[in-house]
Amino acid sequence: MMDYSNKIKEIAKKLLEEKTVDSVIGFKKGTLPMMTMPILINEPGKTDDLYWDSFCNMNLANYLPKRAEKVGIFAKGCDSRNIVNHIVENQIKREQLHIIGIPCEGMLDKRKIRALLGEKELKEVSESKTSVTLKGEGFEETIEKKDYLQDNCKTCLHRNPVIYDELLGDLLAENQGPDPYDDVEQIEKIGSGERWDFFQGLIKNCIRCYACRNACPLCYCPTCFVDESDPQWVGKSDDSVDTMTFHLLRAYHCAGRCTDCGACEQACPMDINVRLFTRKLNKDALKLYGWEAGLKLDERPPLDTYRPDDYDEFIR
Ligand code: SF4
């Protein structure tokens, strides 16, 4: 993954020079260590700003809905599945896209690395294929990447892009385990009262900043239900009922659509594991309908379809 930056610059320059696309969406290096930011480039002379490392964890599919031009986009496995979602949900047309697929060995979790460093101020990060070196005033530490991956990347079953026009690097062997739903099963086993307390505890520090929603490619409604004022579906305060309403409704809006990309969780300033809501529904979609989001261009998510011959009588 490490030599991807130069290849990304080359590919983007060629695509813009040859007018294959009007713009390219990728990542730019951030101003602080471990930070990257999305960037849209529409001039071949500016492609040197593009960058890639193991902290490019935002989901770039978030920047596709309603674009009118032809776009080049760099896509990891999860990004590519959200691109499929967008095509199926008519947010962009397949022919508008030139997808550069990136087989992905997992993204590093900034939160875990910050926890390791404690009060130490990180000034510089460099990485090799398997390790990351962290440097600051009076310290230098090298850690193994595999120990600091995002939790979703540890159990990711689709590291290779599922849709692409060209590929950056060789395809990877897909993971065979561990079971992504072990912890969801543990929560399912506890009683309903205890489960409610668990989820109340999970969101007790939520400040309703909506960074999780804003980072998620699935949340493209022009006005989110939490921002509606007429009618007002959800109160604006930090009342726990309103906060739980936001999380439960958002999770249901993502049911059968979530790719477990982890962008919501990584965006949360309060370190809340919001994926626990969506993963329960991902598990149910798999168990009840044999469905994983974003793998098929010719099928809509299970909660988005209606069959006149449905085997459940109440639906007919
Ligand atoms: S979820 Fe999979 S494809 Fe997405 S960043 Fe993690 S390992 Fe890569």
Ligand code: SF4
């Ligand atoms: S809900 Fe979170 S994990 Fe699921 S697609 Fe949205 S950002 Fe990704």
Ligand code: SF4
């Ligand atoms: S990003 Fe975190 S704090 Fe902000 S609304 Fe989402 S869960 Fe709450």
